[in-house]
Every structure is written in structure tokens, then in C-alpha cells.
Amino acid sequence: MASVYLQMRQPREAIDAFDEALRRAPNDVPALRGKASAMAAEGRSSEASALARRADEVEGMARAGRGGHASDQEQLALEGHVAEGGRARAAGQLDRATAAYHAAALGFARTDQPVAALDACLRALEATPGAIDVHFTMAQLYFRSGWTELAVQRLMLIDHRLDVDADPRRRAAVRALARDHRALSPELDQLAGAPA
Secondary structure, X not given: OHHHHHHOOOHHHHHHHHHHHHHHOOOOXXXXXXXXXXXXXXXXXXXXXHHHHHHHHHHXXXXXXXOOOOXXXXXXXXXXXXXXXXXXXXXXOHHHHHHHHHHHHHHXXXXXXXXXXXXXXXXXXXXXXXOHHHHHHHHHHHHHHOOHHHHHHHHHHHHHHHHHOOOHHHHHHHHHHHHHOHHHOHHHHHHHOOOO
């Protein structure tokens, strides 16, 4: 929701939503970066810079602590996807930007860099807030990070979206992911059995 508010140029509402995310996960790098962007949009540049530095520090600690399994060449390619997303977004090519950021997110996830993967997902959603595949990737990452509540919320969001824009393939993927984690939450048990 916060990234949607930010895209709608409602920074105050975005800050409130990012604050709620940070209440649940104080070191969530995408939320820290998003809140920094919202603060900058409100003209609070010194606070935004401080928060962006904090996000960089948290991300650095996470990378150091978790390592990543990307070779130097892979890492350069992943960072190239992020850069391509930025160029496409600046050119107003939001679908291309979303695809590049999502490719980066999938690569970061594959190489055990969940913080960078979530950051890339957030960037993708800033370009295209309704990108269901990106929301799905975020749900997977939340489960991997142990953030069940955030994962459940993300899957519920996707499920509601699929009520409007039916897509049997994506509905089946949501059901399968919910089934894999159904013991963690009653909502997941309901999603696992939801009709396709």
C-alpha cells in the first residue's frame, strides 16, 4: 500500500503505511528505502538521507551476515538488471522497468540475497503497483525470511486481485504456496482450499 500511495503522490499516507511495515519489521530495507523516498517527496531531505543511509547499513550488515552465493559475474548481471530498471523507469517505460526489477529480484533470491531481492521487488511495485508476479515473489521472500504475517497479507492481496482479474495459473500458484505453509496460519489454510 505504501508504494501505491507514493506513486499516487500521497507521501504522508505512504509514510504512515511504511511506518506500519517498519513497526512489524524494523530492519526491512525496502520499507526503509520507501519511507526515505516518501520523506524526500515531502521535502524532508535531511531525514530522507539519514533513513537511506540506515537502509544501506542494514543491507550491508545483512549481506555480510548472510553472504550471497552469487559469483562476481552473476552479481554484476543482477545489478545490471536493477540499473536497467532505473533507466526504463526514468524513460517512462514502466512495464520494462518492472520486468527488469523483477528479474533482479528473482536472481537475488536465487543467490540467497533476500534483502536485495525485496528491494528490487519494491522498486518493481513502485513502477507497477499491481504486478501480481512481483507480489507473489515478495510473498515467497517473506516466507523465507520468517515473516509469515507479511506473506499472508501479500497472498490475500493477490487473492483479492484474482477475484477481479481471474487467472487460473496464478490462482493455482497462490493455492500451492498457501498449501506449502498452511500450518502457519488459518488464513493460509483457507487460501489453500480456495476455489480456482
